[in-house]
Amino acid sequence: MKKPNFKRLLALQASAGSGKTFALSVRFVALILQKQNGQFSQNISNILAITFTNKAANEMKSNIIETFLNMDANEPGISAKESKKRRDRVNAIADLLGVDYDDVLALSQERRSDFLNSELKIYTFDAFFSQILRRFSLNVGLMPDFKIQNNIDEIINIKFINALSPDELKELSLYLSTSDFSAYSFLENLASNPGLCLPYPPSPKANNSDVLAHFDELKKQAIVKGLIPKRSLNKFEISSVKEIATLMASKTKYIEKIQSELNAIYDDLYQALKKYYKAYEAYKISHFLRLVNKYSHVRAQTISELGELDFKDVSANVYKLLKMGEQKFDVNELYFRLDARISDILIDEFQDTNIEQYEILLPLIEEIISGLGQNEHIGSFFYVGDIKQSIYRFRGGDKKIFDFLIEKFTKNGIRQIQKDSLDINYRSTKKIVEFVNQTFKDKISNYQAQKPNSQDDGLVDVSSFDSNDLDSFLTLLASKVNFILNNKIPPNQITILCWQNKDINIIKEYLQSQNIKVASRAKYLINDISVSLVLEYLKFCIFGRSYHGRYLYEYLGQNFAPIKINFDDNASILKLLASRLGLNIYSKNLLKLYEISQNYPNIIDFIYEMQNCNELSLDYEEDGINITTVHKSKGLGFACCIVCDNLSGLNRNNSAFLSDFDLYKNRWEIKLNDKILEFLGDDDFIKLKQNDEILEKQERINALYVALTRAKSNLFILCANNASANKPSYFKAYGKDGENEILNLSDLTQGSLHNLLTNQAQNTLEECQIPPFAKIKSQDIKSEPKANNIDPKTAYFGMALHYLLEMSADFSYECLERAMQALINAYGYNLTKHDLANIKQRAKHFIDAFNENFKHYKICLKEQTLSFEGEILRLDLLLLDEQSAVVIDYKSSLANLEKNKEQVNKYMRAIKHIYAKQSTKGLIAVLGEQKCELINV
Template structure:
């Protein structure tokens, strides 16, 4: 079967994009029956979540197709494949069974991947050619790398004369402008450009110039600024002197505009937009600058005044351009030096920032012949599927083109060409800031660009399968009516025509636009009250909190909503609530680490006591009594000695503290993920407590746990995080964003001004004054404004298309004195829309479309015999410790306990007695155990697995789960040592060392409750005490 070689699917929100991709993938995979064809298919998307979703959909579909009776969720896809492949139902079923088995048995060849993971494979393949160490490590933390590089660069002050002069001049200029003289932050901000693909093409010239040339150019720019400034003031002197000599006082001029204009140049700073964003030039040309009652002849003065005005404007525009560029010049000058420091760090530690992937591939791989790339990779792909193409960067696409070209132009063994499937939606392109280029997808759709010889087949996915009819109709209407505000025609057509979607059979939806008086003295509270009222309305219709999502543009808004609702007793999942730093247990553990370094610090002691103190009136007295004796309290009441923690690795020290204070007795996702971070830092930096705490302080605002699904809690997230998701109810408060808003915007512009030679581009701070600059800069500015318009429309489109049943928008009621609404804000667009529909009423604050119907929750079938485990890769026993002899331990009892701990650790790898020797050998080979000690630990393990009460559970007749996490619906993680499963019965086995403790039994009852909730019966709960004697206790 020959498929179209190059197919583009242009989708819209909820239009079945994933369904289309899965169908296209399975159509090719099933057509190549028996040829292991799936190995030649590569599907690429942009997030791990999207990868998992697509893999799950493919495997679930094949599994469903393999059944005698196909579940309703897969019947539509099954029918499509039967029709398009022209095969009988039985043949599709037969091929599906075969393909499913083939994929599962050869899962490593099931290539559904993120673009970064695929690029990582390419770079690994060409690591030698790229000069990378074969064992290089990918790092996501470019900021930490950048911070270290900037610190190293600044530390060279005093050793390199040119560098020293640049850094000192920059610090002085910062201070003169009342900005922070600490230049490290500015250098780090500019340094991020090194990892941003949007800046690569412009930085190429800068990176090749030596510092000396930069310094010469910088001084030349500064001299030119002073020269222009002097000339500009001189022209004002001439004009005002001329007016005095000719008896032209202020009253001669209309509203004194002209003399006041020239006087403005005696005070700095000068604002180009305020100086020239008016009608003065036009009035000078027509003579309207003079008062209409003037009796003197005007003509003899106009030529001189207009000439001076234009001459001064020309110098002022040039002054503004050079001054603007100069403000960014020193940090940009130092980028090459910063990059050199980064490369030295990368080489020393064998690091590669993920932000450099695309550039590296572009430099090395792109020009290689396709067969050579395949030969080096060991893979030959014939069919490509690229999802979310609107977010693909230019370099990512250019790097893929040679591979795709090879597939499209060559023939396989059966004489067929390969294929390419692109799926995307330009209206959902909201990642321009990280390199996404929607224009390249638009050019492919419009057939203005095609890098391949293959003919393009385009298909539009027109039907919305997500939202109710009322929500679809509102979005169709709203975006079509507001689209004329987009200045660029090709962007405008997206929302004029292609935004219109066909409705589905889902009815009973609601769109509610609600406005708040901007004059409200407590506007934030008005918003949080508005959200709370909507929650109550939805609750009355049967919607639970987990069916509702609050979308915001900024994290600050998420914090406002989350804080207010939490105070109302509403459980919330928000970016802040998922941060590790939001957990009191994590904060307490961090304070304990600080205490080991600073035992006399009262603030640290206070935080520790504040956690340990009883609630109520006794708390203050408790803290007061122990504030000067915190260490003694920890030792006497909790058997916790800070000196012991200090002598351990950070990971072991944290585990020691967790056990002593029972911080994870009932499981804690926050503690678990903190330990993951500790382990990661230790492995990469060989870190001590001080190094880890430095890492924590720099990352605590971003380290978090994944968002758990299915919890009875309200979700709050940013619009960018919500892309690709859907919710029964969406609430969008603070819908007042400015369309042209940009955070500290910068823009690269071409310049023909010889003062910048040899540079072809300069970086400017983007503002409205750029519209008055030379044509090449003005055009670049206007194009950037058009892109900013599209980005803003796209964010609004994503926000308004996530809802299934109900969409609620809360915005400011904001009108001008003459009753008009702004066309540059979201709330203005909404008000203008209502005005165009004839629905706006100055006294009305709520506008509804449709009626929200009662919610019918789907019945979820929970598998009775399935445990949702997450594999743990932590080692719970001693790590990296060679046990040389029993003389290390002071007593025979301590030796037995330590051997018991090792046995406990090794039992996590043992399912049957056959696993004992491989586990022991692994530790001997790694140097963690000596032969002598390993024999004693092996003997202990044998006595466990052969024990008369335990042998059955190590016989291989049970399905066993060793130290695998159970994530409960409440987000709490439990990790039983061993669960032995047979049919619907699960026996819990937990290992302990030391003395018996009633708390150990309580822990097993907790595990029992969790497993019973999952549908298991618990016939036995067993405690196994590991020591010289194996003690088995049935609970």
């Protein structure tokens, strides 16, 4: 018997591309297969896995199902690649359990029935917290049938403003005028930080009389002694404390001379300033926290009245629930109301956890670590993440929690939570991994170098442009794109990463002007970003609703005031709005918008009718280069990645207050964000400010690490030379003697261009085996384009039928049974038992037909996407061998047969274009309840 390698309490540091998802899925399955005293040690539904997004939760569930149901590496018909993948997974499970490969297969068969009949508890943070809140809703003044909405902020904000006194409104206006917050971003920030609802003693306004008296005395004596140059006398004609403090903090020679020769008087003024600012800060923080508490009260009252809340409120109310009263939260009460005990917890992307999420989960974590309240099975706790990829501090993510949790549960120098790391990179080619290691080894504390799994070199290309010349950047970018395209790599394998949303439009318009295809997700005109921005601004001007202004702020990063408009000159007002937003007023889609607007008698009729506009975007292109921001790229990988330098200024923390949660003291630290406090020797401010600047720089380096680790095969970096404080570079040192540096890269070329797509295609043809089913979301059953008239139940039925056939790995009855469980997990909540039985019966008919007619085909590709004649085509099933290709399209009835035949003919032409040597045949598989009918096209 081998020794199990299962660590009950484990923090796993997983660098980019190192197999984080693999490790989490394998551990989840190992937990299911664990035995204790000859019995499986826990209920599958007592295992909880949490992540951040629905997409991640669905992928996690899919990986776990696939890992559990597809273990046999020797299954007939699977490819060598699939066989290796299965063997690696099973060996990893065997290592955790301390058993052999065959033992894992036997355990999975023994546990199979339990697995197929159990609910997998894989949730987002929001979904899990929603479950808790529904069980305890009455405790926080909500009814259990509350609804989760995304549009309640407007109502709450209006009620909050109306609830403020004139003095409070003045205080709020003053606060906003001295910070970078807009009114709506400030209120959104209040809603996102329930932990700031702190008691704070009321403080009186600071008295400035002492400061003014001491300053007058200092000025008088300095003039008498001739210590102030005549040209600077006007600088002493000031009467506000802020101006006095700023003057004293300046490093001018005459101020230093005054301090030296009038030391006692200067010191009296300095002490008066310290006393004043201490009182002033207490007053400002007191009033700020009063606003926070008042907002929290208004928000709680409003959502209780409406019976509606958003996900921010879900977390805030669960947080409030756990913090109620003096008594510690009773975890057993939680388990009782959830109808299940949580024995094992797995958390993904832990570096992005915020304080609120951490404190909500802490009671559950503490109980698992202590082992209390658990009978036969002692639970486990596992979290995985990478603090090098912590880039969501602006959303409250706190990377310190990752290591703090280990420290918190350390007794007598012995860690209860063990820490491990993954050091092999499975995503990127060798040259990229080596370059990333070299770039960040001295930039990230305790950086652990990764080892490349790939044997291919790939390419790293670092080039420079003039930061003061946008054309220089665009020309360089286009040259790199053309270099890749000229080497037979298709545009959909290229991704350009930039830093701000507004950069996307600049790059997109330039590449399109060079006849380079750029992917656009906006199929319809009203979804084009330029068009949607103009329409939102128009609504803001007409209706004055702040959420229209918030849309502009969130996308463009600045506030726009509504303007008075001419209601009769439609095209002119749209051009004016586009110009004020800084958009290209002559872009194709905006020109189309102006043209459409001329069909309406006034702008009001136009804005209402545009909501139903089905005009297509003029630059809709799915098969083109992808352009996105670094933050949106996190978690993804791209064959060819071009990372652009910063094209704008840096975003800095200009908030009126600095705040940070001290994990060791378990409390928020809040200070006035005023550099005068540094001059006055406020140690708490200096420490908090330095910490804020360190975290800001670390996060910027983390974002660069994320950017440079997205590339699979080829990495291009475009660096800005001649950068300045107004337009800094992320990749080049700038300033006097290069004093400002985030990274400092030299132009270089390492390795050679690697075409990942060509290699994969070649490997597929050489194997001539049936590959595993494609991980592509199933398409809808095709029908006449009358989407608004489709019965939702019919749509779900069609999607489920496609999904079942996609998940049936080799079209056998055994695989069908496994696929049914995946179907139930994905679509079961929308289908009846009769529907499920009906779908399964139709799939059986197709499996019979497939095995009778097509089993001899060596390559079987499901749900394949390809571009042909400017259109994106999705093939349900493509069968290939050396002589022929067969395209099969699934239908649930004979309706619209002629139109469906036209579509299949198009598929056949596309396949004939790709596989010119093979004969091509097309079939429609009508999946009926009684039989599967194959119709030749």
